[in-house]
Amino acid sequence: MLTADKRDPAALPRLLLTVLAIALLWPGIHVSELNPGVLLEAENRRQMGSFISGFWPPAHDYEFLALLWEAILQTLAMATAGMALALLLAIPASLLASRALSLGAASRGGQLGFWSRTLRLPVRGLLIFLRSVPEIVWALLFVRAVGLGPTAGVLAIAITYSGMLGKVYAEIFESINQRPAHALMQAGSGRLNAFFYGILPGAAAELVSYTVYRWECAIRASVVMGFVGAGGLGQQIDLSLRMFAGAEVASMLLAFLVLVWLADQLSRLLRGRLA
Template sequence: MSSPSPDHTAAPQQLPPPIFDARCKACWFVLGLLLLVVASFWSLDLQWVAFFSLDALRSMARFGGEFFPPDLSPVFVRKVVQASVETLAMSALGTLLAVVFGLLLALPASRLHAADRSWLRQPTRLLLNALRSIPELVWAALLLVAAGLGPFAGTLALALHTTGVLGRLFAEAIENAEPGPAAALRAQGNSTPAVLLYATLPQVLPQLLSYTLYRWENNIRAAAVLGVVGAGGLGQMLAFHMGLFHMGKTATILIAMLALVGLVDGLSFALRRRLTR
């Protein structure tokens, strides 16, 4: 009995991918973004020649030299330290309020399981979109009318904007949690709060804490800016002294801002590192 002859038919030659396949679509998208950036530079009519001219550089150097030496008098440094504490408190309290309300809004904004009808999902997400679409400065300007000048308006402004941001992030984390543990508890007849408490939240808690720390870093910077509209803290001192051209005092305030942001960034990085171990 003769053995079967080997198949000498050549494999069909693989043709190059069409120009509009998935990979090339990404290439066209990047090319479109580059063209948009080039068109933006052209439409804005940026005066690069005037910006890097000798007169402009000389004026910038003269203006920068006015910041030195910083005002390090004990009386003024004490005021800066008090404003720094106020800015730190605004950011911490605003973030804490945002965590509470963001988590409360994240639960109705997320679909907890496949059979969950989640009637409030879309309305709640629209509310979160509205909260975070309004910048902190606009919230502070609106709240100054009701709360008056000072850190209270700034704290509420941070809380409202950050609630929209954290609420959406928390909702996404809850929806993307591993469904197995929740399904096992649900199959045993446990209620929805029990499933959330013992199955879903333990999984997403490190992610929620990471989001919270990151937003706290951002709120430190935002709190320093909110004072420009009269919401207290370092920003209010910065707007006052810079408006009066007290450049030495302005330099001291800027140094305090940099130190405060660096301190919170380092603390947040250390806490996030411990959470991921």
Template sequence: MRRAMPAPPPRSYSTWLLMAALAALAAASFYSLPLEWAALFSEDAVRSSAEFLAGFAPPDTTQPFLLKCLGATLETLSMSALGTLLAVAGGLALALPAGGRFGNVLRWPTRGLLNVLRSIPELVWASLLLVAAGLGPFAGTLALAMHTVGVLGRLFADLLENTEPQPERALRANGAAPMAAFLYATLPQALPQMLSYTLYRWENNIRAAAVLGVVGAGGLGQMLKYHLSLFQMQQAATVIVAMLLLVGLVDAASYALRRALTR
């Protein structure tokens, strides 16, 4: 005889209230926003969009322009990689006090700093840093690092807080130094998930680095802005294809690395 499935656990009133509030928020959003669906799918809109997209074909495949795109692609890749590397170092340094390693005196101010860093988008960081660092990839790299420090720092802090404390306590009880106990007991527990978060943020930074060039931060985004502003649509199409290929390759490589780390 087939055993009956157990009944699902009862939901609390707070869960139902939260779901109702989310549904009301979604309904209010549709009501308050002037969404003109008829204009979006009108005959004029479809015809204008088709004419605009037709201007991108065929992409510019001349050798000098492809070499120029290759250089910008490598610049975008370098911006994302270096920005992520700097963010890992800064995020781990801030995650220690944010995770309560030095008591509650530093915990809440550090978490507040992480909230500020990640609440400011990369484009805003780039616009601010362009004043100090000037046009080019340096400002874009710093902008990626500043935002990603806030994201990774919060994730790393939560990971360190949720690790099993007993191994570190055992080492401390046997005379190990606090830093040695942390490095040999706590950090190895969190390291695989930290690497997974880092690779995921690297994927996001590839996309962000491709967009940061719009404000003059170098790479493919700067090329795209330049050619679109001059209505050189075929050159812009080549840049867009380069962006798609770069994001696809990095996504595939990051997915393979995450699979290898979690096995």
């Protein structure tokens, strides 16, 4: 009686992929000069322990908490205003870049014609350009143009995130069932009506989830851009680090943690309402 072969047929491909991944990763580790062993050296451990000990207890005096609250509000305002401006560009750009509302695609069963693809190339190219430059680079440019303060951060977030949102929105519109929208357009409905009644209901939950996630990312980006003079929590953290005020840095990091947690809870709530 023949015994069943219990060997995993995918074992060899997985082994080859693992070896290939290690072969590709090793040069990167070598070029980046990664050496975790330096963390275990006695002098480095002593310095890290001394640095971390300065973070406790977190600062909680009234004057500092008032400054912290102002920095939190400024960070939230920067992220929210930047996202609002990004949406003004991302929504129309995503509709132009997507084939979901193409009359040609509706008449050809979802296939775009030559001219439809050609006309969408400049919009897709613009979205690629906007998201290819990191927001920290835009912030440095705008700090030189408009001076120190949150205005530079708002503009940097608006430019970079409009490219990100526009690309993902277009892909979301194309990923859902487009037959209702195509049927509406073939019946004589306008593109906006086809969007609101044929595309948006099926894409709303995913759009809201991604938008809130990007708003959370914008909050983190606002903190990072503060280190180049864009205001908010990041600028206060930079100032406290320069003065070796670890207790103040600890309080600001805790406040930042709460902000991210609240953004996550908001995303869950909105997804639950739209599900």
